Amino acid sequence: MSSKNFDKMAGNATMRSLLIVFIIATPIWSQKIAVKGETVYTMAGDPIQNGVVLIKNGKIERVGPASSLNIGSDYKILSNKIVTPGLIDAHTVVGLAGYYNQKHDQDQLEKSDPIQAELRAIDAFNAREKLVEWVRNFGVTTIHTGHGPGALISGQTMIVKTNGQTVNDALIKPTAMVAFSLGPNVGRNFKSPGTRAKGVAMIRTALLKAQNYAKKMQNKKEDKRPDRDLKMEVLAQILSKELPALITAQKATEIMSALRLANEFDIKIVLDGAAEAYLLLDEIKAAKVPVILHPTMVRNRGETQNASYETAAKLQQAGIKFALQSGYESYVPKTRVILYEAAIAAANGLAFEDALATITINAAQILGIDKRVGSLEKGKDADVLLFDGDPFEYTSHVCTVIIDGKVVSDECR
Amino acid sequence: MKFNFLILLVAGLLFQQSSAQEQPHVFRGAKLYPISGEPIENGVLVIQNGKILAVGLADNIQAPADATERDVTGKVIMPGLVDTHSHIGGVQGGDRSATLHPDVRAMDAINVRSDSFKRARAGGVTTANIMPGSGHLMSGQTVYVKLRKGNKIEDLLYCKDSLNDVCGGMKMANGTNSLGEKPRSGTRAKSAAMVRALYIKAQEYQKKLKAANGDPEKMPERDLQMEALMQVLDGKRIVQHHTHRHDDIMTVIRLSQEFGFRVVIQHGSEAWKVADEIAKAGIPCSIIMIDSPGGKLEAVDLRYETGAILEKAGVDVAFHTDDGITDSRLFLRSPALAVRAGMSRGKALESVTLAAARMLDLADRVGSLEKGKDADFIILSGDPLSVYTHIEETWVEGLKLFDRSNPEDRKYSVGGYEVFRQNVVAYEAEGGME
Numbered sequence: 001m002s003s004k005n006f007d008k009m010a011g012n013a014t015m016r017s018l019l020i021v022f023i024i025a026t027p028i029w030s031q032k033i034a035v036k037g038e039t040v041y042t043m044a045g046d047p048i049q050n051g052v053v054l055i056k057n058g059k060i061e062r063v064g065p066a067s068s069l070n071i072g073s074d075y076k077i078l079s080n081k082i083v084t085p086g087l088i089d090a091h092t093v094v095g096l097a098g099y100y101n102q103k104h105d106q107d108q109l110e111k112s113d114p115i116q117a118e119l120r121a122i123d124a125f126n127a128r129e130k131l132v133e134w135v136r137n138f139g140v141t142t143i144h145t146g147h148g149p150g151a152l153i154s155g156q157t158m159i160v161k162t163n164g165q166t167v168n169d170a171l172i173k174p175t176a177m178v179a180f181s182l183g184p185n186v187g188r189n190f191k192s193p194g195t196r197a198k199g200v201a202m203i204r205t206a207l208l209k210a211q212n213y214a215k216k217m218q219n220k221k222e223d224k225r226p227d228r229d230l231k232m233e234v235l236a237q238i239l240s241k242e243l244p245a246l247i248t249a250q251k252a253t254e255i256m257s258a259l260r261l262a263n264e265f266d267i268k269i270v271l272d273g274a275a276e277a278y279l280l281l282d283e284i285k286a287a288k289v290p291v292i293l294h295p296t297m298v299r300n301r302g303e304t305q306n307a308s309y310e311t312a313a314k315l316q317q318a319g320i321k322f323a324l325q326s327g328y329e330s331y332v333p334k335t336r337v338i339l340y341e342a343a344i345a346a347a348n349g350l351a352f353e354d355a356l357a358t359i360t361i362n363a364a365q366i367l368g369i370d371k372r373v374g375s376l377e378k379g380k381d382a383d384v385l386l387f388d389g390d391p392f393e394y395t396s397h398v399c400t401v402i403i404d405g406k407v408v409s410d411e412c413r
Numbered sequence: 414m415k416f417n418f419l420i421l422l423v424a425g426l427l428f429q430q431s432s433a434q435e436q437p438h439v440f441r442g443a444k445l446y447p448i449s450g451e452p453i454e455n456g457v458l459v460i461q462n463g464k465i466l467a468v469g470l471a472d473n474i475q476a477p478a479d480a481t482e483r484d485v486t487g488k489v490i491m492p493g494l495v496d497t498h499s500h501i502g503g504v505q506g507g508d509r510s511a512t513l514h515p516d517v518r519a520m521d522a523i524n525v526r527s528d529s530f531k532r533a534r535a536g537g538v539t540t541a542n543i544m545p546g547s548g549h550l551m552s553g554q555t556v557y558v559k560l561r562k563g564n565k566i567e568d569l570l571y572c573k574d575s576l577n578d579v580c581g582g583m584k585m586a587n588g589t590n591s592l593g594e595k596p597r598s599g600t601r602a603k604s605a606a607m608v609r610a611l612y613i614k615a616q617e618y619q620k621k622l623k624a625a626n627g628d629p630e631k632m633p634e635r636d637l638q639m640e641a642l643m644q645v646l647d648g649k650r651i652v653q654h655h656t657h658r659h660d661d662i663m664t665v666i667r668l669s670q671e672f673g674f675r676v677v678i679q680h681g682s683e684a685w686k687v688a689d690e691i692a693k694a695g696i697p698c699s700i701i702m703i704d705s706p707g708g709k710l711e712a713v714d715l716r717y718e719t720g721a722i723l724e725k726a727g728v729d730v731a732f733h734t735d736d737g738i739t740d741s742r743l744f745l746r747s748p749a750l751a752v753r754a755g756m757s758r759g760k761a762l763e764s765v766t767l768a769a770a771r772m773l774d775l776a777d778r779v780g781s782l783e784k785g786k787d788a789d790f791i792i793l794s795g796d797p798l799s800v801y802t803h804i805e806e807t808w809v810e811g812l813k814l815f816d817r818s819n820p821e822d823r824k825y826s827v828g829g830y831e832v833f834r835q836n837v838v839a840y841e842a843e844g845g846m847e
Contacts, residue, residue: 099707130713134705279830299737300833308828332708332738340704343800344743348827394749394800413717413753 031405032056034075035384036066037083041353043361043375053083055382058405063376078407080399082391084356085376086141086383088363089338090292091246091272091325093148094131095160096124099334105129108148108328110155114190115206117238118230119155121146122174125167127160131335135326136162137409138337139391139398141383142172142373144363148328149181149248149273150189152203156234157246159367161383163403172369177246177270178238182254183303200257207265210235244268250275250294250303259287270366272325275307281318290366291315291322293358295336296344298327312358313349323363343392355392388412437461437477438811442486446797448767449781458490460788463810468782491762491797492781493539493560493789493807494744495769497699498653498679498733501529501741506545506552506584512597513611515645516637517553519545520570520580525563528825528833533741534560534815535826537804538734539789540571540770540779547586547655549597550604551611554641555653556581557773559789561809571775579649582677582773583641586655587664588711605664612672615642645674651774652676653699657711659686666694677772679733681723682706682715688726697729697772701738702747720748720764721755730760731769742826749798762797 033055040051042063052069054061062069071077098105107124110116125145126132135143146157157176164170186199193199213232219225226232237243247258250273262269271277271291275298277284284291293312298304315322324345326336338359346355364374372381382405389396397412438460445456447468457474459466467474476482502523507514523543533541539560545552557580558569572578587604591597598604618639625631633639644650654665654676662684669676678684678698684691691698700723706715723730732747734740739747748761760768770780779787792806803826807815816822824832 099705099713100710101708102710131705131707276830297740297743299740300828301737305833306828306830308830308832310827310829329708332712333704334708335705337704347800347803392800394746395753395798397753 031058032072032075033382033402033405033407034071034077035083035386035402036077036079037386038081040083040376041085041356042377043085043353043357044377047353051083053376053382053384055384055402055405058382060376060378060380060382060384062378078386078400078402080386080388082387082389082396083376084139084385084387084391085360085374086381086385086401086403087139087338087359088142088144088323088367088369088374089135089140089326089359090144090323090363090366091157091327092135092143092145092335092338093328094135094143094326094335095126095129095145096121096147097131097328097334098126099130099134101331101334108146108154109150109189110147111151111189114152114186114193114202116151116155116231117153117178117206117234119147120175121156121158122167122171125158125160125170127164127166127170132162135335135337136401136403137398137411137413138339139385139401140338141385141401141403142364142369144176144367146176147179149179150185150328151179151181152186152193152199153206153235154179154181159369161403163406163408172372173367175243176367177244178234179272180245180247180258182247182249182257183251185303196253196257200261203261204264207235207239207261207267210239211265214239238267239265241266241268244270246270246272246292248272251306252276252279255280256283259283259289262287262289273304273327275304275311277320278308278311278314281314281320285318285320291320292325292363292366293322295325295327295338295341296348297336297341309344309348312345312355316350316354321362321366322358323366324358339391339398343394346392352392435462437466437480439476439480439482440485440490440792441471441476441482442484443488443490443792445782446489446491446762447782448492448763449783455486456490458782458790460808460811463788463812465782465784465786465788467784485792488805489793489795489797489802490782490790491793492766492779493791493809494537494765495731495773495775495780496533496538496541496734496736496741496744496765497677497731497769497772498701499533499538499541499543499736499741500546501533501541501736502527502543503529504543504545507549510596512549512591513551513607513638514549514553515551515583515611515639515641517545518556518580519543519553519584520556520566520575523556523558523566525566525569529736529741530560531815531822531825532833533734533736534807534809535804535817535822536734536741536744537791537793537807538741538744539791539807539809540773540775542582542653542733542773544582544584544653547584547590548593550586550591550608552584552586554581554650555584557775559779559787559809560807560814562812562814571778579644582651582653583645584655585652585665588655588657588661589709590655601661601664605668608668609671611638612642612646612668612674615639615646616672619643619646646672648673648675651772653679655679657682659683661711662687663690666690666696669696670694677731680735681719682712684728685716685719685722686714688722688728691723692726692728697731697768698723699731699733699769699772700747700751701735702732702750703739717750717754720751720761724756724760729768729771730756731764731772733769745797745802745804746800749800752798758798 147155160170214236364370386400401409572580767780
């Protein structure tokens with residue numbers, strides 16, 4: 001409604017009171033939604049044919065077959081062919097990296113020092129970034145974003161929903177992990193490390209220092225404790241397993257270095273990228289380390305030269321817990337769309353529901369947010385998508401995106 | 414009788430490989446997309462000597478008696494894909510000594526042994542316009558190649574005489590990629606002025622040539638740059654013009670009208686803003702399809718809808734890989750995403766075959782399944798626009814050059830350890846996407 005019409009209508013007393021009722025009523029009405037799908041993939045059990053997801057106050061109220069549920073008359077009904085949970089991009093840099101790709105909108109990598117665990121993602125996230133809106137319109141409702149690859153320790157990551165006007169509106173977890181990188185890409189951004197081995201040595205040195213710091217901080221006498229050190233505090237949280245290390249390691253050599261670090265310092269790690277994971281399935285499985293795999297369509301060049309469309313299927317077959325990521329892109333496309341990456345994995349040996357899991361429930365579990373998102377279950381956040389066909393098909397569309405019970409996009413894309 | 418049959422069989426097996434082109438092959442039962450006509454359910458394709466002998470409904474086709482029959486029921490066959498803009502083969506163009514290089518030929522810098530050719534065949538590409546980069550206003554002559562199994566670039570050329578024939582287009586670029594320090598232009602207006610000055614020089618050269626009327630005394634000295642530009646002015650060499658922003662697109666139209674050269678708009682990220690103007694100028698567009706907008710200032714308004722909008726305006730539309738910007742193995746993803754955003758299925762399939770062939774002046778040879786055309790085709794496991802479909806075979810001039818059922822070929826389709834050993838994006842040093 002244009003403001004002019006609003007003024008005209010508001011001028012009339014009856015209309016004014018009607019309008020007030022309307023304004024008050026709208027949010028209540030929109031809080032109750034019944035989403036109907038010919039097939040509902042809950043990602044918590046078998047798909048439901050002719051299923052319904054009832055949404056109330058931003059949460060999922062009930063999920064089940066239409067035949068077993070009564071839909072109240074005050075529920076807005078949305079229906080389409082396929083219903084899934086909102087998608088989770090298990091690792092991206094959008095919001096820190098912007099679509100202009102100019103210096104002023106690229107905050108994913110600070111190049112003043114190769115080890116900066118103290119950098120917080122919340123201090124650099126632009127909730128209104130166009131790329132955030134872009135991926136949201138394709139069904140991505142939760143992203144694990146933050147400091148990117150390219151430094152030994154580039155900074156922290158966080159988890160946000162893709163709606164909200166500020167980082168506070170969007171926030172799920174202000175600090176999710178700390179981003180590490182191994183391999184020659186780091187050497188391109190800094191004078192040192194110049195080799196893989198030097199990079200590992202520098203990380204070990206930093207972690208040893210943090211062990212020492214943590215030990216001194218335990219001193220019963222407060223005056224004997226060292227001064228607070230932001231970097232050391234974060235590294236100490238990794239050592240105490242409060243924070244996992246997200247280690248980008250593409251080549252087999254680097255993956256082994258990451259597993260060695262996990263072992264030496266008894267820390268929780270998540271393998272990131274892992275382009276050559278298919279060479280080390282037994283080792284990764286034995287280490288019980290989850291993997292956030294590179295985008296399926298990552299270019300075969302540099303560190304990911306040996307990437308394969310079939311790695312996702314091989315990880316699944318080996319019983320390794322993994323999720324997919326859109327990753328970091330330095331040029332075009334400035335971000336990938338995680339839905340497309342799962343689609344290519346599904347076309348290359350990964351079963352449909354397993355592929356969907358890599359961008360919903362598996363991602364939620366690896367990120368430690370599965371109590372809130374990742375599946376359609378009673379009590380979880382009402383992040384729900386409606387598709388007009390197979391979600392992975394090039395020619396299908398994401399027609400409705402619901403985040404926390406609110407329709408944030410209702411145009412088929 | 415039995416003995417004779419055995420001899421024939423053995424002889425047949427022995428000669429199968431070398432005689433593949435002489436003996437007719439019949440592919441029976443597939444859904445055919447001829448592109449030049451409506452799809453044919455349960456169709457028959459007959460090839461011989463590297464050419465298409467017949468295409469049509471099973472009932473209407475009389476297969477030659479000596480033909481090798483192949484049952485491809487349940488499969489889909491369409492023409493080999495034509496990529497109007499690719500950087501496979503480690504191609505290079507003009508260097509930093511200048512920004513206008515009409516004399517530089519891409520064919521002098523292509524490694525036919527590059528893995529990227531195998532990757533492209535795995536993606537169903539049988540014809541490509543291999544171009545130098547967009548870091549210069551005019552980075553050189555492009556080359557139209559057939560993805561035959563070749564030992565040298567000459568084996569892949571469309572043209573017969575690489576010295577005297579027109580073997581490709583002319584790569585030009587405007588917008589930000591070609592801007593920079595001297596000898597590059599510093600502003601858009603300077604870019605246009607430099608290009609105009611060069612074409613005016615070519616017009617003058619052309620006048621002198623005409624005036625000489627073959628008299629060796631009066632002929633101007635040979636000039637490699639002018640000779641190539643005269644082919645452009647004569648309409649024999651098509652300008653393949655990198656351009657993104659709507660105003661840069663208008664500049665391309667203005668220059669093409671001033672000098673009367675034929676041009677294809679390459680990339681056209683903002684072509685949707687000036688669709689009617691492009692249609693009115695009668696200029697075809699080869700579009701880049703990227704998953705998200707941005708990454709560079711000129712691509713912030715890139716939309717999936719561009720193909721549909723141009724189609725509606727009546728513009729001839731193609732897509733291209735710009736390999737390595739997008740991967741040749743996933744070329745069909747581009748028209749498929751365009752269909753997602755409203756383009757018709759028919760035009761989308763035409764965009765990577767017949768429309769693309771038109772943009773390279775090769776539509777008399779390739780782009781459709783028609784009698785007499787080159788036997789370039791792909792066999793797919795299903796709908797060409799489905800993500801689940803795999804390209805199973807790629808045939809070039811009657812020879813099967815990619816077969817997914819062969820593990821050695823399959824690896825070029827999926828990737829893996831030490832499969833792609835060459836850096837395929839050397840051109841990025843010259844300014845990239847492109």
